[in-house]
Amino acid sequence: MTGEESTGRTELLNGFQIYFELRGSREPLLLLHGFSGSSQNWTDAATKALEGFQLIVPDLRGHGRSGILTAPFRHQDAASDVAALLEHLGISSCKGLGISGGGNILLHVATRRPGLMTAMVLVSSTPYFPAQARPIMRRYADDLSVPSGTSCARLIRTETPKSMPSFRAPKPSRKAMTT
Numbered sequence: 001m002t003g004e005e006s007t008g009r010t011e012l013l014n015g016f017q018i019y020f021e022l023r024g025s026r027e028p029l030l031l032l033h034g035f036s037g038s039s040q041n042w043t044d045a046a047t048k049a050l051e052g053f054q055l056i057v058p059d060l061r062g063h064g065r066s067g068i069l070t071a072p073f074r075h076q077d078a079a080s081d082v083a084a085l086l087e088h089l090g091i092s093s094c095k096g097l098g099i100s101g102g103g104n105i106l107l108h109v110a111t112r113r114p115g116l117m118t119a120m121v122l123v124s125s126t127p128y129f130p131a132q133a134r135p136i137m138r139r140y141a142d143d144l145s146v147p148s149g150t151s152c153a154r155l156i157r158t159e160t161p162k163s164m165p166s167f168r169a170p171k172p173s174r175k176a177m178t179t
Contacts, residue, residue: 008039010065013084014077019065020058020085028094029053030082030117032102034124035073038064041099056094058085060105075101079108083116095119 008021021039029050033041039057047055060078062069082105086094096117098106103125110117 011088013088014081016061016081017067018058018061018081018085020056022054022056024054027053028091029055030094030096031055031057032098032105034100034102040064075104076108078105079112082109083113086116093118097121098125099123100125
């Protein structure tokens with residue numbers, strides 16, 4: 001976000017330097033970029049339709065202008081940062097829009113802090129990484145080549161609690177397939 005009304009600053013939240021921008025003063029709307037993105041993904045043109053909101057646009061830990069990661073990136077840690085940011089800003093509830101990993105983070109926020117998110121739009125997000133995908137995602141983190149000193153998230157760690165239900169669609173019954 002690059003407009004005149006935009007204000008960006010960095011605050012220490014959960015032991016991390018988190019950069020964020022604010023624009024507007026109406027109903028709060030949290031915009032979360034995807035993994036390896038930044039607040040700059042939300043350009044003026046992309047946010048023009050959202051002028052009726054106070055836009056809260058952070059760089060997630062290890063991304064953009066936020067602090068450099070020293071441990072694996074975990075969605076639940078980023079969700080704690082987002083909740084701390086909203087608390088720091090005095091926001092007790094808001095709406096959220098998250099793309100990819102940003103949507104996954106919104107899901108973590110909503111499940112860990114009921115009532116904080118009043119509505120969410122999740123774009124290309126998944127509430128669950130199936131067992132087959134986890135080894136691939138771990139290899140992806142090992143294969144990322146990021147120049148040292150950059151703040152792009154180098155490591156990703158995907159963990160699914162054993163209590164996480166599967167969100168697979170039920171198999172159609174044989175009877176349904178023959179009628």
